[in-house]
Amino acid sequence: MDHSAAAQRRIKAIQAHLISSVDSASQLCHNLTAGEFVYEQGYSVVLPERLHTGKWNVYRSAHSPLKLVSRFTEHPKIATLHDNFVHAVNTFRDNRYLGTRVRGDGTVGEYKWMTYGEAGNARTALGSGLIYHGIPKLLSYLAEIPTVHLVVVVGGMDDQIPSLPSSTGVQVVTHTKLLSQGCSNLQPFSPPNPDDVATICYTSGTTGTPKGAVLTHANLIANVAGGTVATKCSPSDVYISYLPLAHIYERANQVMVVYFGASVGFYQGDSMKLMDDLAALRPTVFCSVPRLYNRIYASITNAVKTSGVLKERLFNAAYNSKKQALLSGKNPSPIWDKLVFNKIRDKLGGRVRLMVSGASPLSPDVMDFLKICFGGRVSEGYGMTETSCLISAVDEGDNLSGHVGSPSPACEIKLVDVPEMNYTSDDQPYPRGEICVRGPIVFKGYYKDEAQTKEVIDEGGWLHTGDIGLWLPGGRLKIIDRKKNIFKLAQGEYIAPEKIENVYAKCKFVAQCFVYGDSLNSSLVAIVSVDQDVLKAWAASEGIKYKDLGQLCNDPRTKAAVLADMDAIGREAQLRGFEFVKAVTLVHEPFTLENGLVTPTFKIKRPQAKQYFAKAISDMYAQLVIADDSSPRTKL
Structure with a gap:
């Protein structure tokens, strides 16, 4: 029997009946042993969810297209x-x-x-x-x-x-x-089974009361096994632990460290002294959240701007040269590292070879900045508590920024239409919809909450994340919206506040930002926790006298300067007109776990922030009404 001819006939039959969107049969690959078929998309492969529908909409990692990873390939006996x-x-x-x-x-x-x-x-x-x-x-x-x-x-x-x-x-x-x-009185172990509960990990609670996600040993092992298919560590690696151990991001990192026999150094417990801990530990692996990376970006860029004309020109020349080399796939000249970037790398200890960002979106500009300034590999991942952490990650060698990579080998992803938000899998040029995940990484349910479990896991075993994504060429996933964290303004425009906050995070004055709006008002307002050092330096340069930071934050000149800088950043990021905030309230106290305004991974708790700043929000809208009533356009 001619197996090759039979396989070709099956390919033609499948192509004719199932995939009208595939341009070339060469992209459809067969596996002679499994008899299964996938459509290659570079970093991902696409499979049909059901053969009879003819819709190829399920994406898997190109590293493991025909079988989802549930154990470590090198050590399959590790089950718990x-x-x-x-x-x-x-x-x-x-x-x-x-x-x-x-x-x-x-x-x-x-x-x-x-x-x-x-x-x-x-x-x-x-x-x-x-x-x-x-x-x-x-x-x-x-x-x-x-x-x-x-x-x-x-x-x-x-x-x-x-x-x-x-x-x-x-x-x-x-x-x-x-x-x-x-x-x-030594006793023998009583080992758990893979399906036993390993932990009840509580969600961040950004939109309400935290829920307890029941995760098994098999869930956690599958997730880390999938994440380490393409990202390897070694016993010589040193990892710094400063993220909360109650959060799934840090928990998964700890499991990974143990598997590879690497070292983990804990920070001394004060985030203000983290840079000192980094210098002492000199880690090789650094996993963090966008809030810290944004602060590093702002700190370095501000230092460059105030370093003098010659040093600023040297930095810009080095930065642009290295950026062009990386984009063209060439090795940048080592002279730039010796003259400029090694000094910056020393801020993180000088040995970091892998930087990972997770928990919320990282700006493409900041991603590129980290790659250029710190060297090594910089990756961004996407995940959630309910999937035991990682869902997708940027592959090594992928120099395109602004996305969260391809699916983890331990899960498969599909996009589901959200007609009320005008997102569909038939959208052009890229399919869009709610991100749904299935595989051995998906949790068993919320602790003692069957109703909410059924809301997120459908009959087909798909976990509905609530995030809106699109597929970029090459099978890369991009997060573009959120089903829950959106609201309408008075004219009906949909607002995704987290996207706007991520833009304003690059403003030199902004340490943290909470953007607010509702259907009763036509514009956005913001509460800004200021970068105290930057604000003090600005006040000194402007000759502004003040008794304390509270007085400086309330000074109309300060508010005008901060709002002007935010407007400039917004225009640079091409925010739409209704996405610009029209008023700001400046506060010198940070949003912290202690005051209940952020989650363990520094995401803003929106209901709590709304309540905490209720008076400030009300005052800003009142001032906007007065300003609008007194404008010449209104009088006409």
Whole structure:
């Protein structure tokens, strides 16, 4: 039997009946063993969701087009987080694992390290110590007797721990004593199964109450396995951990670090001292969020502008030369790194080879800036708690900015029409719609909330993300809108505030920005948390005197200067007329976790921000009404 001829006949049959959009049969590839077909699109491949519909709308990674990744290819027996850690302890026992700078007395010094072997021993001792105190037995009764029976004090001294009356039934022990008790009473492991719950990870809560996403060991292993198909680390890599460990972005990064046997150094707990931690640790891998990258961008560009004419010209020449070389696929001259960019790289320790951005969109300008100034690979990813983290990421060698790459090998993606927003898969030149995800990375549901689970996971197993995307050439995904975080102005224009906030984030005065509007008003207003250093420098240059930052923020001249700079940035980004804010309120306090205005990944909590700044928003609209009533155009 001629298998080649049979395969060609099947290709022609499929092409004739299913895909009218495919221009060339050469793009349709067959797999002789599986007998399946895909349509190549560069970084992605496209498959039909159902053969009888004739619609090729399901995108997968070109790295694994015919089977979704659920385990690490090199170590398929790693099925749980327990397996992953045991593998790391056995393989990298003497390698550095956990590093901290903060000493027991609160002072800060050089990083001190715990090896994988030491961490493995501590884990065994800790678990055995808990069993020694009867924790497994107590857990079985917690539903009936929700009472604490054991308090473990980390960092305390045994002779300083108070004892509680025996009648309370509560024991208080130090962490050190618990480890000692565990070492003296070692117990065997009770490993989890892949489908067991690994964590209940709460969503950021940007639009309401946070929801508990139930994630299994299999979910997390599949996600990290998919993400590491194309992005590899090694035991020599050093990762800095400063993002909240309660967030899925950092949790997945930690699983990845363990798998590769890399080292992770924790920042000292103060984000204002992060640059000092970076200089001490000298990481090779740096994962962050756009807020910090925007601050780095603004800090460097502002320093260049105030460095003098010659230094500014040298920087611009180096920047433009390196940018042109990267865009044309050539190696830039090393002279520019020696003269200009190595000094900038030193700000992050001088060794960073991989920078990753996630949690919210990164401006293409900032992405290009990071690639040019810091060298190495800069990637942007897209994901969410409900998918155990990563959904898509920019592939290595892809120099196009402004998108979030191709699907992770551990999932498949399709776009679903959103007719009320005029987004359809038939849109030209690019298909558009709500991003839906399916695969082993999708969570099991929201904790004790079946109703909301059914709202996001349909009968076909597709998770509806609420994000609007389009497919760029090459099978790259671009996020363009959000179903939930949009509103209409009085004239009916749809507003996506996060997109506008990302534009204004490049304004030199802006540290953080909250854009607000509603259907009762015809324009947007904004609350701006100012960059204090930039504002003080500007006031000095203008000869403006002030008692404190509050007075400076309320000065009409300051507001006018900030609004003018925001307008210039908006025009540069080609915002539409109704997307420009018409009034600003300046505040010197940042949006923080403590005041409840941002999530752990620094996304603005919109309902909370609206309530927090209600008076300022009302005052701005009142002022706009007065200004509009007094304008000559209104009087005419």
